[in-house]
Amino acid sequence: MTKVARPDIQRAWVNVRRGTPAEALVLKSDWPVSKKLAPGEVLLKVHAAALNPIGYKFFAVLPFFARRPRVPEYDLSGVVVDTNKTRFREGDEVYGWVPSKQFRYKEGALCQYVKVSEDWIVPRPHNVTPTQAAGLTLAGQTAYTALMRRINIQPGQHIFVNGGSTAVGAFAIQLAKIRGAKVTASASGRNEEFVRRMGADKFVDYTKESVLEYMESFARTSNSKFDYILEAVGIRSLRPIVDSVYDFDDALKAYDRIMSKRATGKVVVRVDTTSE
Known part of the structure; x- marks a missing residue:
């Protein structure tokens, strides 16, 4: 060497x-x-x-x-x-x-x-x-701490990731899918392919509908609920x-x-x- x-x-x-x-x-x-x-x-x-x-x-x-x-x-x-x-x-x-x-x-x-x-x-x-x-390190650790240590997300739970195209958001989506959770994530429309590639089940384009409006609509019309919301704006292979x-x-x-x-x-x- x-x-x-x-x-x-x-x-x-x-x-x-x-x-x-x-x-x-x-x-x-x-x-x-x-x-x-x-x-x-x-x-x-x-x-x-x-x-x-x-x-x-x-x-x-x-x-x-x-x-x-x-x-x-x-x-x-x-x-x-x-x-x-x-x-x-x-x-x-x-x-x-x-x-x-x-x-x-x-x-x-x-x-x-x-x-x-x-x-x-x-x-x-x-x-x-x-x-x-x-x-x-820093983004991955942030997502891991939130999903695995703070909330200990479980299979079948539903999490909303606000800012799915950010570094923390991308890690959070992948970690949630590893644990068998369902993921809805927001980002601008130009990043929809990226967010879905990370594993998001549903996508919200905040340039067409505000996240708050989506949440209000979801609460009124859906029989399910979000177990957790991860604010990431401010991995199956952990890639x-x-x-x-x-x-x-x-x-x-x-x-x-x-x-x-x-x-x-x-x-x-x-x-x-x-x-x-």
């Missing part, structure tokens, strides 16, 4: 001021690579980083929630380059996330190297590419859904895409150009 070298500096997108992504972010070529790893931490060479709406929203309010300058974003995939005596081996390909508490270290996912606790990463399945895996992939230098275009609110699935930045 070829040992991956660890440089002293790296390229990183850094949040240096308040504003939109174009105003707040600067691409630096001399951002330091972490040298000190705490017990249980590993160093990753980042393959890809996925964007989340909370990421660009923070740009408008920081530094109240974190210190600047700092590297943004949470979700990532990568390869272990320093095991630091953990359960991982050098060269292990993994995915996971950088928790928000790591803001105090000014480290996020949108860079070439990042340290992260071994508790927040897992091996990447061979049938999932790095760009797919990068977008799995990550990637809307689009951008090169590292084009991270600002990636933010434009996620801010357009037209993305179906995750918007991913390919940090390592050799990653799929």
Whole structure:
């Protein structure tokens, strides 16, 4: 196995001021690579980083929630380059996330190297590419927590997913179908095929009928009811859904895409150009 070298500096997108992504972010070529790893931490060479709406929203309010300058974003995939005596081996390909508490270290996912606790990463399945895996963690965890831990959805129950074309919504549809539930999901008409492909049994086009109007009509005319409603606007194979992939230098275009609110699935930045 070829040992991956660890440089002293790296390229990183850094949040240096308040504003939109174009105003707040600067691409630096001399951002330091972490040298000190705490017990249980590993160093990753980042393959890809996925964007989340909370990421660009923070740009408008920081530094109240974190210190600047700092590297943004949470979700990532990568390869272990320093095991630091953990359960991982050098060269292990993994995915996971950088928790928000790591803001105090000014480290996020949108860079070439990042340290992260071994508790927040897992091996990447061979049938999932790095760009797919990068977008799995936060959205997938949100949907899983809601459906499996909070409500423990059961076969035969009926759930309404508001925002079925979002990353969380797409995961929620697939997880509900795994459990044998019936799913009605809303999205704009242009995303109907996508939502149905995720497994939705019924589709509501909110551009033609508001979700509230649909709910009122459903309550009046249907003999059944929704057991649960999942608000996802704000998998049978647990398959990550990637809307689009951008090169590292084009991270600002990636933010434009996620801010357009037209993305179906995750918007991913390919940090390592050799990653799929």
